[in-house]
Amino acid sequence: MSKHTTALGIDIGGSGIKGAIVDLKKGEFSTKRKKILTPKPATPEAVIAIVAQLVAHFADDLDKDSAVGVTVPAVVQHGLVRSAANIDPSWIDFEGEGALRKALGRDVALVNDADAAGYAELLYGAAKDEDGLVILTTLGTGIGSALMYRNMLVPNSELGHLEIDGHDAEKEAASSVKDTLGLTYEQYVPRLQRYYSVVEALFSPDLFVVGGGISKDSDQFLPLLKLRTPIVAATLQNRAGIIGAARLAQEAAHG
CATH class of the missing domain: 3.30.420.40 (ATPase, nucleotide binding domain)
Incomplete structure (x- = not known):
């Protein structure tokens, strides 16, 4: 730095x-x-x-x-x-x-x-010291994503817009869907399972990080997912975007 x-x-x-x-x-x-x-x-x-x-x-x-x-x-x-x-x-x-x-x-x-939030989690948060392929997803109104490999950000991944079973993924699996339909976490988890299983099959990541407001309740749904890939909650919460943006700006301007 x-x-x-x-x-x-x-x-x-x-x-x-x-x-x-x-x-x-x-x-x-x-x-x-x-x-x-x-x-x-x-x-x-x-x-x-x-x-x-x-x-x-x-x-x-x-x-x-x-x-x-x-x-x-x-x-x-x-x-x-x-x-x-x-x-x-x-x-x-x-x-x-x-x-x-x-x-x-x-x-x-x-x-x-989402890219800014993911980069912050990689450098300072839940994915710190992971130098393999990390995929952060933010579950909210839609699904945001950040793709990082060996500490480099691959921008604009937009994995919330994957077509899964004929639907835009975020229309089926975003946390807003859970709220709109009044689903319990047990009822919501199959939607997340389908989404993360597809992403896992496509990318074989080393780590999933889950952000968004719903991540504060991660203990109610992450343990229910059956994946090969470790999946953890983001730790920087709503600070991540600001922190990641600042770091990316510094690197672009000053190396």
Whole structure:
């Protein structure tokens, strides 16, 4: 790691945009997290204005050349946003990273939210010291995913959109489905079993990490899954996206 030991991470969500300065050696927040409600509609211009407010809020605690990592609930390809989930459709094909860099006057890395969370779990959390193939999945409104091999992130895996039994996987196995149908964990587990069995057959990972709000109840469903692959709960919870974004921004800017 370079001499830069802190960076700012910002997580753009459907309801809130949250930021904190991250201690990159420890993988922890070094400041209190700040949250601002996501604007409606969440257009690029409106969201970037909120991101700029967060950067200004932390400016006194941030080095002038520190990088800013920003997560977005979308596929991001070389700074270009290719999809839009819980943000305005005007993000699609928007040069998000360049626009953020221009607005903030800083080095910026724009990354998919699940990718950022997975990278944080790999370096500081549940997958620390695992140098094989790690797949993180976030179970929430949909299913996000992050694919990492030998400590390198393979971006934009989108494994929640695998077609399984004729259905988009997240339409059958996301935790929102459990809530909508009023399923118990015992009733929900067969849906997870089918999903993880398919992913396991396709990738033969060394470790699954399960994130999302449901991970706090992991003891109620993970032990019921029958897989070859070890499967564990994420440990950084809702801090993971901010921490991962900050680390990825630092690496992109300073190596």
